[in-house]
Amino acid sequence: MKKFLALVQRDLILVYRSANDAWVVLFFFVIAVTLFPLGIGPDPSMLQQFSGGIIWICALLSAMLSLDAVFQSDFDDGSLDQMMLTSYPLELLVLGKCFVHWLTTGFPILLISPVLATMLNMNLDSYSTLLITMLLGTPTISLMGGVGAALVLGSRLSGVLISLIILPLIIPILIFSVAAISASGEGMEISSAVKLLGALLIISSVFCPWATAATLRHLTN
Amino acid sequence: MKNLFFGTNLIVTRGGRCLAKNLEFKIESGGMLLLNGENGSGKSTLLRIMAGLSKPTSGKIYWNNNDVHDNLSEHFERIVYVGHSTAIKSNLTIKENLKYWQKIHLGDKDKRGQLEHSLEIFNLTTSSNSPARFLSSGQSRKLALARLMLKPASLWLLDEPTVGLDAAGLRGLLTLLNNHCERGGIVVMASHDEVRVECPVHILKTDNCRKG
Numbered sequence: 001m002k003k004f005l006a007l008v009q010r011d012l013i014l015v016y017r018s019a020n021d022a023w024v025v026l027f028f029f030v031i032a033v034t035l036f037p038l039g040i041g042p043d044p045s046m047l048q049q050f051s052g053g054i055i056w057i058c059a060l061l062s063a064m065l066s067l068d069a070v071f072q073s074d075f076d077d078g079s080l081d082q083m084m085l086t087s088y089p090l091e092l093l094v095l096g097k098c099f100v101h102w103l104t105t106g107f108p109i110l111l112i113s114p115v116l117a118t119m120l121n122m123n124l125d126s127y128s129t130l131l132i133t134m135l136l137g138t139p140t141i142s143l144m145g146g147v148g149a150a151l152v153l154g155s156r157l158s159g160v161l162i163s164l165i166i167l168p169l170i171i172p173i174l175i176f177s178v179a180a181i182s183a184s185g186e187g188m189e190i191s192s193a194v195k196l197l198g199a200l201l202i203i204s205s206v207f208c209p210w211a212t213a214a215t216l217r218h219l220t221n
Numbered sequence: 222m223k224n225l226f227f228g229t230n231l232i233v234t235r236g237g238r239c240l241a242k243n244l245e246f247k248i249e250s251g252g253m254l255l256l257n258g259e260n261g262s263g264k265s266t267l268l269r270i271m272a273g274l275s276k277p278t279s280g281k282i283y284w285n286n287n288d289v290h291d292n293l294s295e296h297f298e299r300i301v302y303v304g305h306s307t308a309i310k311s312n313l314t315i316k317e318n319l320k321y322w323q324k325i326h327l328g329d330k331d332k333r334g335q336l337e338h339s340l341e342i343f344n345l346t347t348s349s350n351s352p353a354r355f356l357s358s359g360q361s362r363k364l365a366l367a368r369l370m371l372k373p374a375s376l377w378l379l380d381e382p383t384v385g386l387d388a389a390g391l392r393g394l395l396t397l398l399n400n401h402c403e404r405g406g407i408v409v410m411a412s413h414d415e416v417r418v419e420c421p422v423h424i425l426k427t428d429n430c431r432k433g
Contacts, residue, residue: 003325006321007321013312013313014312017312077308078304078306082302085273085274085297085302086297087295220269221274
């Protein structure tokens with residue numbers, strides 16, 4: 001546990017000291033969402049209908065921006081080798097890196113999303129559902145993204161490549177989240193979609209670190 | 222306790238190309254193995270294999286008669302590997318770099334004295350609170366080597382540790398190597414420079430693929 005915390009602490013310090021990267025993701029999210037009212041017109045009822053989908057699609061795209069960097073600098077400077085040369089399970093260190101990615105990307109997006117929801121005239125009953133789906137969905141993106149980040153290590157255009165690999169895989173998150181948000185707007189039951197999001201989070205937190213670690217081991221071999 | 226580190230019948234390949242074959246080595250506690258060969262003759266790859274980061278194409282490496290690739294996490298406990306890449310985070314200070322490394326490899330055992338001492342040996346004390354991005358390449362090498370003192374490992378694997386070192390750095394490294402040998406540690410080192418240590422040195426030539 002001490003080693004896990006040491007890694008998380010180091011990565012948080014590194015993000016804090018190069019804070020630009022984290023801000024860029026957040027600003028991209030805000031700007032992307034802002035473009036929609038300009039693009040599809042300011043009709044409040046139409047915006048309300050699309051609000052959940054707009055926010056979630058922009059959140060997915062923003063999360064992709066910083067995903068390819070999760071392991072890149074550690075790979076470049078040899079830290080990844082040193083991370084493997086410990087008796088501590090690489091899977092847990094990977095989990096730590098995904099957690100930091102979520103904390104610096106998914107979590108800020110989650111925090112700002114209600115503000116953007118107001119701008120899109122989201123139904124007041126849907127706010128809590130938006131936050132719940134964000135809370136369950138964004139960590140899953142970071143976990144699945146870890147696998148993609150390991151796969152594209154060392155390749156050119158890794159940023160584009162990772163989007164091509166990961167975006168199709170996280171379609172279920174988008175479908176269930178948007179379904180839950182629009183259902184809550186119409187006063188319908190949302191528990192099944194939320195449960196499925198929870199299940200996705202649990203499954204990916206078990207399997208993704210394992211797959212990521214296996215990929216990284218193969219890569220350094 | 223006497224340790225024995227040996228490899229038999231090793232073949233080193235990279236990207237499907239043979240770099241060295243029929244490699245045999247045997248080092249006892251207190252000994253040093255110097256890898257000797259031209260650039261691109263498989264020295265770094267062999268060191269990565271010894272560290273357990275890569276698997277040999279064929280052949281085996283043993284620590285006291287146990288194949289190291291059978292129980293890697295036990296092997297990782299006993300080695301320090303300093304490769305070409307220095308694994309330094311440029312946005313952390315020198316001290317933070319070492320502390321992180323200490324924590325990740327040793328958990329809670331924060332031997333403060335050791336950390337300060339390692340900085341002293343490599344002349345990094347005065348700048349220890351400045352970010353590592355201000356270090357020159359020689360100083361980065363020193364910071365990477367300072368890790369050798371922070372983990373009580375019995376096997377050191379060093380990939381060209383002398384590159385970029387000044388006279389004082391070289392002296393520091395020599396002191397460390399001699400102390401390590403005296404304590405019964407084993408060193409495997411790839412280097413093109415002459416390193417005068419006081420322990421028994423074996424030499425392994427690594428460029429025998431091309432010579433047929």
